[in-house]
Amino acid sequence: MQEEQPDPLTPEVVDLMAALVGVFHKEYEEAAAARSLTGAQAKVLGLLRRGPMPMRQIAQTLSCEPSNITGIVDRLEARGLVERQPDPDDRRIKRVAVTESGGTATRELRASLNFAREPLAALSGEERLQLRDLLRRMLDQARRQE
Amino acid sequence: MQEEQPDPLTPEVVDLMAALVGVFHKEYEEAAAARSLTGAQAKVLGLLRRGPMPMRQIAQTLSCEPSNITGIVDRLEARGLVERQPDPDDRRIKRVAVTESGGTATRELRASLNFAREPLAALSGEERLQLRDLLRRMLDQARRQE
DNA sequence: ACTGTTACTTGAGAACGTCAAGCATTCAGA
DNA sequence: TCTGAATGCTTGACGTTCTCAAGTAACAGT
Numbered sequence: 001m002q003e004e005q006p007d008p009l010t011p012e013v014v015d016l017m018a019a020l021v022g023v024f025h026k027e028y029e030e031a032a033a034a035r036s037l038t039g040a041q042a043k044v045l046g047l048l049r050r051g052p053m054p055m056r057q058i059a060q061t062l063s064c065e066p067s068n069i070t071g072i073v074d075r076l077e078a079r080g081l082v083e084r085q086p087d088p089d090d091r092r093i094k095r096v097a098v099t100e101s102g103g104t105a106t107r108e109l110r111a112s113l114n115f116a117r118e119p120l121a122a123l124s125g126e127e128r129l130q131l132r133d134l135l136r137r138m139l140d141q142a143r144r145q146e
Numbered sequence: 147m148q149e150e151q152p153d154p155l156t157p158e159v160v161d162l163m164a165a166l167v168g169v170f171h172k173e174y175e176e177a178a179a180a181r182s183l184t185g186a187q188a189k190v191l192g193l194l195r196r197g198p199m200p201m202r203q204i205a206q207t208l209s210c211e212p213s214n215i216t217g218i219v220d221r222l223e224a225r226g227l228v229e230r231q232p233d234p235d236d237r238r239i240k241r242v243a244v245t246e247s248g249g250t251a252t253r254e255l256r257a258s259l260n261f262a263r264e265p266l267a268a269l270s271g272e273e274r275l276q277l278r279d280l281l282r283r284m285l286d287q288a289r290r291q292e
Numbered sequence: 293a294c295t296g297t298t299a300c301t302t303g304a305g306a307a308c309g310t311c312a313a314g315c316a317t318t319c320a321g322a
Numbered sequence: 323t324c325t326g327a328a329t330g331c332t333t334g335a336c337g338t339t340c341t342c343a344a345g346t347a348a349c350a351g352t
Contacts, residue, residue, distance in 0.1 A: 009274045010266055014259070016281040021167045023288045026209060038307065056330060063172060068309055070332055075307080092317045092330045113160065120156055122287035127280060128155045134277045135162040138265035142169045145264045184309095186339060202299060214340055216301060221338080238299040238348045 023119070031112045035105060040072050045081065045098065045106050052085060052097035081105055169265070177258045181251060186218050191227065191244065191252050198231060198243035227251055 032042035047058055055073065059066040073096055076082040081102035087093035098106060120128065178188035193204055201219065205212040219242055222228040227248035233239035244252060269277065 007271065007274070009271065009278060013266060013274055013278050013281065016278060016285060017166070017170060019285055020163070020281060020288070021170045023285070024163060024167050025171070040308065054330080064308090065310060066331065067311085067333080071308075090318070090330085094331070118291045119284035119288040120159060122283045123280060125153065125155065128153070128159055130276060131280050132155060132159050132162060134269065134273060134280075135159065135166060137268045139162060139165055139169070141268035142166075142265040184338065200299080210339090211341060212300065213302080213342085217339075236299085236349070240300070 020119075027113060031109055034112070035109060037105075037109070041076055042109060044069070044072055044076065044096075045102060046110070048082065048096060048098045048102075049106055049110075052095040054087070054093045054095055056093070058096065076102070166265075173259060177255055180258070181255060183251075183255070187222055188255060190215070190218055190222065190242075191248060192256070194228065194242060194244045194248075195252055195256075198241040200233070200239045200241055202239070204242065222248070 028042070029039045032039050035042075037045070043062060044058060047053060047061060055066055055069050058073075059069045062069075073082060073084065077084065080099055082096055083099055084094040085097050087095050123131065174188070175185045178185050181188075183191070189208065190204060193199060193207060201212055201215050204219075205215045208215075219228060219230070223230065226245055228242055229245055230240040231243050233241050266274065
């Protein structure tokens, strides 16, 4: 499908990315656990930051089965962090919206992700700009690939 | 613990990292599933690439309970991808080692991670070098933080 | 030998994830 | 308009991952 890449740099960068992904993932999980949330619950909560969202769309965004989302939203709803709203235009659809307390939980969780601060603190403003551009281009490429 | 950061770039970079982590994670999971492995199983298998490893150390590396590893290794062993070897110096310890077929599975899985190729393809050699250095410094910082 | 620590396993219980089946609603074509 | 297909969500069954508490075996120091 693609040609050989004799570039010795690529595997090295991939390993670095993998390591960084590991760090990021672990921090995320810990920040969620500190609020008695699981990673999956935190992920859903984070998705609703910009506004309510149908279950179907949540499942699509997280690439999982809709039936999976049912359970996660059940548990979030049981804790009053989220609520299911009817869609005015289509009664099949249930829009999931964060409640007041769900909103503050989300913001706190987001603020507590010190992944932001620590590793990035090692870079200057100029370098952060470089990094942002490189990551953007990689992400664009990844998305173009499907 | 640290000062405020009015830098608007940091949250942006964090979001990009989060997105990239998502892509990476999804690819990893799919590559594993293509070989009827779960993500956790693939992770353990990957750890054994450099040689046998005691259960305890696997648990430590993955930051989880040892009892969790028992089950994962059970399933890998049932499929003949891994085996438990006695430690000659300490009979409490069981060293987990990949079998022949486990080794090829690991290598295939690693080779199939096209995360390596696609997103990085968008960058020139020069830029890859930049990216490597930036990631290295971030990772150093993250590790220093524990 | 006694004590305590370490390495692993077992069992209970929760969450996550898939799949198949089912219900209600909407949509499209005859 | 009526009928049949498609859509959105839920339910139930099942397997995996995870944690915690308890238990067994082996080591290490006194």
